[in-house]
Amino acid sequence: MKRKSLFALSAVVVVAAAALVPVLWSGGDNLHNGTAVAATPADQAELIKRGEYLARAGDCIACHTVRGGKTFAGGLPMATPFGTMFTPNITPDDQYGIGKWTQDDFYRAMHTGRSKDGSLLYPGFPFTSYTKVTRADSDAIYAYLRSVTPVNVASRPHELKFPFNQRNMLIGWRTLFFREGEYKADPTKSVEWNRGAYLIEGLGHCGMCHTSINAMGGPVSSAAFAGGLIPLQNWYAPSLTSNKEAGLGDWDIKDISDLLKNGVSNRGAVFGPMAEVVHNSLQYMSDEDIHAMSTYLKTIPQKKEAPEGLQLETSEKFGGELLKQGQKIYADNCAKCHEANGLGQPPNFPPLANNQSIQMPSAVNPIRMVLNGGYPPSTDGNPKPYGMPPFAQSLSNQEVAAVVTYIRMSWGNHGTPVSPQQVSDLRSAPLD
Incomplete structure (x- = not known):
């Protein structure tokens, strides 16, 4: 739910808002x-x-x-x-x-x-x-x-x-x-759900990152919150409508709240643009607002999938070679933290097995994490986050492709092989 949208044209002035906090004026104003x-x-x-x-x-x-x-x-x-x-x-x-x-x-x-x-x-x-x-x-x-x-x-x-x-x-x-109009509460839903909807759909403007845009810079409304690549920033904002990606329908409210408030939970950790959002913004929100957002996120219905971006494919034979090569690279570089069985040591070292973010159609995020490393945000709930070192200097394009292929296809994960060319394209991508 990255707020920093680099894919469309910027405003001349003004600022974001993100919470439903009533302000009452007295009669003597x-x-x-x-x-x-x-x-x-x-x-x-x-x-x-x-x-x-x-x-x-x-x-x-x-x-x-x-x-x-x-x-x-x-x-x-x-x-x-x-x-x-x-x-x-x-x-x-x-x-x-x-x-x-x-x-x-x-x-x-x-x-x-x-x-x-x-x-x-x-x-x-x-x-x-x-x-x-x-x-x-x-x-x-x-x-x-x-x-x-x-x-x-x-x-x-x-x-x-x-x-x-x-x-x-x-x-x-x-x-x-553009359709002008203030948020109208859904009378069939709870007060908490409506506050969460107001935060996510309105003031939180989460859809600006989690909804694909078309050639005109407009949102693909038929695939709202269904995920999309953030152009020029080269991070993929996963779908919030599908449990195959970041859909939260099978998450506990506590895990969703921990992820939003602290940047880490037993189900995973945030990196990239979302880590900035948690660090600068979400960690300062009240527990009540975080819970309201979590309540709403958990109920976002399954919607039409986002248009898939180009995903470079490898042959079946080459994919098998990458898988075999990646197993050794993983054992040498990754298993110490993420365990040989991929279960990790949550919340400090997130699990890779059965991790939706690893096996999404887009492999952009795991490739960038292997290349550039990173930290979850430092928050009151997680003041000394454990980070991941970068491997851009020690692994070649094919080696990065191999290890990402391995984690996407092991321990029951259902991802596809990664092309070394895609690694090459992302190696030169901007970090911000």
Whole structure:
């Protein structure tokens, strides 16, 4: 459920939200320079606190802060198939940030995908999801952003290819892919389920990574949450609708909650973009919100499978050779942590046997893990995560293909052989 979407065009301004936290205004509220102000300093402090929680839950910092830079000052480059975008400054700076935005301006951007001046925002800012955000939550986030330190830094101009730098083209895109409207609760479901739906489908905008996109950068709605490769980031966001991938229908609520909150559970660990989401965002969410998300995720129904990307195939004979070679490589390099029988030592060293992420049609993620290694996120529930070393320098393309083939086809796993050419293609892929 990666929030950092690099596959579509980025917004000119605004921020993510990600929790259903009601904010009630007292009858004594007033307007000050076009901005609603809480009746008392205590009310305003509480509003800002709620907004900070929402902004943290929405992982706003991930897209609007350059590593080592000023918080929310923007400038993060986001490679897309249409060119490079640079995230905006959303501090309350009057010149370059949102200092002159009213809360009405902010809500309009969240709800309708239009900037302060009425111009259309690019759909890399997921207003197609954020349109479901409540006005109360939008106001709380706005109040928090107004409270942070202003940074007088201009947003870097986007570097888009023609004709994608023509905003008027977005009219057609919006006609095809955008339906405005706040989240409406399903009266047949529990309050907890509805909160989870609000978080996942709306403010959490999980579908931006877990739903395939078409050539126009629009979601394949018939395969919502059915997984897809994140272009240019070269990670595969697995299907949430199929138990063959990351479908959670047969998971315990506790295991789902542990994975979201801590980054590890007895069923597996998160790496890559999802590890960033847990580290920056989900670990700070309340247990109640995490439980609500888990409750909803567990009930996502089986849907149409996502369009399969190109998966390079090997001959049956060569696949058999890779399997045999991979068995020795695994024994020499992997069995110490993941055990000879593939059962691992959870939660520190996840099992590879009967692991859906290992045997999905796409082998992108296990290839990248063998090449680049990595750590689950450091969280309060798992402050010293065990990591996996990289093998890019010690194993050739064929050796990586062999060991990934072995783990995908052993201990009852039903994966397919991996092509050394696919390893070669991913070896040069960006790490972020």
